[in-house]
Amino acid sequence: MASELQGGGPREEDPAGSPEALGADRAEDLVWQGPGARRVHPATVAFDLLTLARGMLGPAVLLLLFVGRGVLPAVAIVGALMALRLGLAWFFFTFGVEGQELVARGGIIARHERHVPLARIQDVKLEQTLVQRAVGLVSVEVESAGGSEPEIVLRMLGRQDGEALRDALLANRAAHARARAEGGAEGAEALGEPVEAPPEVDIVRLTSGELVLAGLTSSRVGLLAAGLFAFGYEATDWVPLLGRPVASFLRALPHALATQPFVGLALVFGAALAATLLALVLAGTFSAIALHGFTLSQRVGELRRRHGLLTVRASSLPRRRVQAVMVDEGGLRWLVGLAGLHAVSAGSAVGSHQEARQGRDAVLPIARAEVAWGLVGLLLPRLGGLAVGAPEAPWRAISRRALLRSLVLAGLGVGAVAAALGVAFGAGATWATLTLLPVALGVAALRFRRFRYARLPGHVFVRHGIVGVRTTVVPLDKLQGVLVHRTPDDRILGLARLLFDTAGQPLFDRPAIPGLLLADAEAMARSIAHEAARLPFRW
Amino acid sequence: MVDPDDDWRDPVERRDADERPGEDERPGEGAPAGADGAAAGFDAFRGIDPRWAAASRIAGVLSLLVPAGMVAMAIAVGLPRLVGLSGGRLLAIAGPLFGLAFLWRLIYPTLALPRWRFRVDDRVLVVEYGVIVLTSILVPLSRIQHVDIQRGPFDRLFGIATLIVNTAGTAQDDVAVPGLLPEEARGLRDHIVHRSGLYADAAGLGDGV
Numbered sequence: 028m029a030s031e032l033q034g035g036g037p038r039e040e041d042p043a044g045s046p047e048a049l050g051a052d053r054a055e056d057l058v059w060q061g062p063g064a065r066r067v068h069p070a071t072v073a074f075d076l077l078t079l080a081r082g083m084l085g086p087a088v089l090l091l092l093f094v095g096r097g098v099l100p101a102v103a104i105v106g107a108l109m110a111l112r113l114g115l116a117w118f119f120f121t122f123g124v125e126g127q128e129l130v131a132r133g134g135i136i137a138r139h140e141r142h143v144p145l146a147r148i149q150d151v152k153l154e155q156t157l158v159q160r161a162v163g164l165v166s167v168e169v170e171s172a173g174g175s176e177p178e179i180v181l182r183m184l185g186r187q188d189g190e191a192l193r194d195a196l197l198a199n200r201a202a203h204a205r206a207r208a209e210g211g212a213e214g215a216e217a218l219g220e221p222v223e224a225p226p227e228v229d230i231v232r233l234t235s236g237e238l239v240l241a242g243l244t245s246s247r248v249g250l251l252a253a254g255l256f257a258f259g260y261e262a263t264d265w266v267p268l269l270g271r272p273v274a275s276f277l278r279a280l281p282h283a284l285a286t287q288p289f290v291g292l293a294l295v296f297g298a299a300l301a302a303t304l305l306a307l308v309l310a311g312t313f314s315a316i317a318l319h320g321f322t323l324s325q326r327v328g329e330l331r332r333r334h335g336l337l338t339v340r341a342s343s344l345p346r347r348r349v350q351a352v353m354v355d356e357g358g359l360r361w362l363v364g365l366a367g368l369h370a371v372s373a374g375s376a377v378g379s380h381q382e383a384r385q386g387r388d389a390v391l392p393i394a395r396a397e398v399a400w401g402l403v404g405l406l407l408p409r410l411g412g413l414a415v416g417a418p419e420a421p422w423r424a425i426s427r428r429a430l431l432r433s434l435v436l437a438g439l440g441v442g443a444v445a446a447a448l449g450v451a452f453g454a455g456a457t458w459a460t461l462t463l464l465p466v467a468l469g470v471a472a473l474r475f476r477r478f479r480y481a482r483l484p485g486h487v488f489v490r491h492g493i494v495g496v497r498t499t500v501v502p503l504d505k506l507q508g509v510l511v512h513r514t515p516d517d518r519i520l521g522l523a524r525l526l527f528d529t530a531g532q533p534l535f536d537r538p539a540i541p542g543l544l545l546a547d548a549e550a551m552a553r554s555i556a557h558e559a560a561r562l563p564f565r566w
Numbered sequence: 567m568v569d570p571d572d573d574w575r576d577p578v579e580r581r582d583a584d585e586r587p588g589e590d591e592r593p594g595e596g597a598p599a600g601a602d603g604a605a606a607g608f609d610a611f612r613g614i615d616p617r618w619a620a621a622s623r624i625a626g627v628l629s630l631l632v633p634a635g636m637v638a639m640a641i642a643v644g645l646p647r648l649v650g651l652s653g654g655r656l657l658a659i660a661g662p663l664f665g666l667a668f669l670w671r672l673i674y675p676t677l678a679l680p681r682w683r684f685r686v687d688d689r690v691l692v693v694e695y696g697v698i699v700l701t702s703i704l705v706p707l708s709r710i711q712h713v714d715i716q717r718g719p720f721d722r723l724f725g726i727a728t729l730i731v732n733t734a735g736t737a738q739d740d741v742a743v744p745g746l747l748p749e750e751a752r753g754l755r756d757h758i759v760h761r762s763g764l765y766a767d768a769a770g771l772g773d774g775v
Contacts, residue, residue, distance in 0.1 A: 507709050507735030513700040528735035552704050553690070560689035560706030564734075 064121035064132070068164055071183040075113045079106075122181060129169060129196065131179045143169060143178050149348055151193040155186075155339040165189040169196065197329070197343065227331065231391060231398070233321040241367060241393035242314025243307055244359045246497075252306035256299060292459050314392065323391055325405070330390060344390065348372045349406050350505045350529040351538065354399050354498045361495030366399035367392050370406060371531050407502050409485045420488065422479040428520045429478075429542025433471035441467045480540045485562065487527060487555060489538045499538040501527045504562035509552045513545070523548035527555075608686040608757055611694075618682070618745025619675035621720040626671035634664050684743050686757055691731060693741055703741055707762035709733045713755045717748070727751040731758065 083106060090098045112135070120133040129143045152168040159165060167189045169179040184192065233241075242248075319336035329345045355367040368391040390406070391399060404410050441464045449457030473493050481488040487506075490498040510526040517523055525540040525548050532538075543551070637660050646653045677697045684693045686707070694702040714730040721727055721744075728744040729751045746754065 506706070507733040508706070508741070509704040511700075511702040511704075513696075515698060518700070528733075530734040532735075549702070552702070556690040556704035556706050560708050562708075564709050 064123040064130075066117065066121055067181050068183040068185055068188075069117065070162060070164060072114055072117045074158075074183065075117075076110055079109055079113065083109075122179065124195070124199075127199075129179065131181075141179060145196060145199045148178075148196050148199075149345060150343055151196050152343070153189055153193060153341040155335075157337050159183070160339060167192060193343075227324050227326040229322055229324045230330075230402070231321075231323045231394060233318070233392065235315050235319065237393055238315045238318045238321060239311040240365070241318070241389075242310040242312070244357075244365065244393070245310060245314070245367070246355065246357045248303070248306050248310045251310055252299070252303040255305055256302040286455075289459055291456075292462075318389075318392055321392060330406070332390070344370060344372060344406075346406060346408065349502070350531045351502070351527075352403050352406050352500045354396075354403060354500070356396060357492055357495040357497050359495070360393075360396075361492070364396050365393055366396040368394070368399045368402055371529065403500060407486065407500060409502060409504065410483070410500070420481050421483070422481045422488075422490070425475070425478055425480070425540065425542035426522060426544050426547075428522055428544075430472065430475040432516060432520060432522075432542070433475055434468055437467040437471040438464065478542075482551075482555075485558070487538070489527075489540055501529060501538055503555065503559040504564060505529050506555070506559040507564075509556050509559075511548050511552050521545050525552060608684075608754060611683045611685045611692075614679070614682045614684075614743070614745030615726050615747060616679060616745075617724040617726050619679045621724040621726060622675040622678075622744070623672055625718070625720045626674065627668060630664065630667055630671060637664070679745075682743075682745065686754070686761065688761065691741070691758060693743055705731060705733060705741055707758060709735070710758060710762045713758055715748075715751045715755060729754055 083102070087098075087102045090102065115135045116133070119135055119138075120131070122129065122131040124130075124145070127145050129145060129148065131141045131143075133139055148169055150168075150170045152170065154166045154168070155164070156166075163186050164183045165186050167181040167184055169181075181189075181192075316336045318334045321332065321334040324331045324333075326343075328347070329343045331341065331343045333339070333341045349370050349372055351371040353369040353371070355369060356365070360366055367389050370390045391402060394402075441460065445457045445460035448460050470493055474491070477490070477492045477496055479488075479490040481490075485503050487501045487503065488498060489501070490496050506527060506529055508528040510528060512524040512526060513522075514524075521544060522542050523545045525543060527538045529537075540548075641653050641656050641660070646656055649656070651659075674697060678695065681697065681700065682695045684691070686692075689707055691705045691707060691710075692702065693705075694700070711732045711734060714732070716728045716730055717726075718728075725748070726744070727746050727748045727750075728742055729746055731741040731743075733741070743751075743754070
């Protein structure tokens with residue numbers, strides 16, 4: 028029961044004659060083409076009524092208490108009017124494919140229309156909450172290039188209707204892409220013709236064990252642990268359940284640090300360990316639930332994902348929308364040869380910031396490193412068969428002056444913290460903190476060793492990490508610009524930092540190569556910008 | 567690992583050089599001679615007009631007046647009681663801070679002016695600026711979505727204009743070249759649009775977003 032949302036196309040186990048094998052464009056002709064506009068499922072009204080009732084319950088109870096039974100008729104009238112409005116809103120909201128556009132019309136008195144050209148549709152995302160699943164409905168979100176919000180949201184559709192609509196819209200988009208690729212009159216003609224719906228092929232299906240592993244080894248565990256640590260410290264003030272022992276333990280820490288610094292440090296480490304263990308449990312559980320039954324499948328030009336235990340989600344990632352790819356072999360994954368695969372994509376469901384926050388942003392949460400790297404080639408077709416994950420990739424190191432800088436900064440950082448703690452808690456704390464100096468220097472040296480970059484035809488690779496590594500691959504046909512940054516310390520050392528700008532990148536987490544010699548950085552920026560300029564950019 | 571001493575630039579740059587003579591395969595590129603004539607001026611790095619410094623200085627100082635006024639009013643009205651410090655103390659804290667800010671706004675344009683420079687070679691727009699952090703942005707012309715010319719009140723007062731180049735990227739949807747003469751800004755815009763092939767796209771299938 029991994030997931031009830033199935034890919035629309037014929038699956039391998041389907042007999043060719045099953046209704047699903049009709050093909051997406053036939054479905055489009057039968058159901059979606061023409062001015063015969065459709066409404067979303069009537070159950071929408073029921074769902075909205077429930078939401079409305081929930082919203083009205085509180086005020087109604089208050090009125091009943093303070094005003095008396097006399098308000099009941101008024102409440103009933105208001106409720107009925109609002110229910111009527113919901114019904115009318117449902118009745119007047121229609122959608123359908125008209126010509127080459129998806130059109131949605133709504134509004135009871137003030138009418139509004141939204142036209143989304145089919146060629147601009149980037150992603151059609153299906154989502155099923157637990158309740159929707161029980162009654163066989165899906166939400167459909169249609170996204171086009173611009174903006175972060177979906178263009179059209181169809182909240183309730185029958186499951187099969189939703190899947191047919193998705194396939195029809197995506198098939199049409201594929202036809203447009205082909206038409207544009209072929210160009211001219213031929214291409215325009217192709218638009219009218221039925222398109223052979225390509226089969227959807229499962230690539231990877233993850234077991235619960237693998238998903239737990241993905242959660243346990245994800246980079247979020249560290250953040251989560253830090254959050255729990257801080258939360259534990261704060262929460263003792265207002266969560267009595269956490270108990271006196273935790274509270275008194277945490278309260279005792281500063282004192283312990285002051286009087287017996289090494290015992291204090293050990294206690295801090297103990298608390299951090301506890302927080303880490305709790306974070307591991309949470310991350311594993313969350314991953315197993317949110318990504319339950321994770322299936323990655325491929326259809327011409329796009330990847331599709333289905334996953335979820337409570338809310339089932341299905342989304343597609345058109346290959347054209349991939350702006351950059353990140354292979355996460357961070358931390359423990361590196362040691363056991365595992366990797367997660369992420370894609371930066373503009374305006375699409377996969378890789379959105381919301382997904383990243385909720386930990387659902389992976390194209391593939393976990394796989395053997397070779398498998399993940401193989402998929403990189405699938406997402407970035409220009410990369411072709413270049414053996415990039417392999418050690419023979421032409422990795423290059425950054426300047427040794429950057430190592431010098433990291434060591435000095437690490438030393439200064441530890442020194443500053445030690446001095447501050449010394450002022451606050453006495454000399455003992457300073458000495459205890461200074462024992463961390465070798466660790467800080469070691470981390471700085473390791474970071475320098477791990478940092479690598481490589482240039483292959485049409486692509487830039489940037490790799491960084493401390494224990495494991497994360498590799499970002501920027502395809503130059505999606506590159507929007509190259510920045511050469513020189514902070515004062517860069518200028519003193521004759522270094523520069525190269526930043527790569529693509530659509531959809533978080534502003535403060537762009538792929539970057541620090542610590543390049545200035546001349547190298549400038550030459551590389553020039554050469555990359557020129558190579559990118561020669562490659563046509565398509566949304 | 568590649569030997570760090572070997573020159574990775576070679577293959578690409580050599581290819582660059584090879585292609586240069588007959589490189590314009592894009593449609594619409596062999597177009598009017600006039601555009602190319604105007605273009606010639608942008609191939610080498612150009613600085614910006616010194617009047618930008620004056621305009622920027624005035625705009626910068628004026629933009630500080632509003633917060634300074636607000637802080638002064640807050641101190642006069644009752645902030646001292648709120649934070650438990652005397653009015654004189656607060657002035658002694660805020661005064662030097664605003665003094666430094668004003669000073670920076672006065673000096674910054676003078677320091678920044680010589681750093682601003684830009685050029686458009688056959689495929690890439692390069693803009694360089696910065697006082698403390700030096701930045702150099704390289705935008706492939708084929709990535710440019712649209713180009714704006716902006717003239718604020720002080721720009722108009724001093725007879726200059728700002729060119730703003732938009733790409734789909736997150737960081738530099740506003741690559742700006744300030745301190746251009748209006749006709750220079752128009753020339754640069756036409757030059758960029760001409761070389762970027764934006765027209766060629768528009769003449770194509772029409773939905774080339």
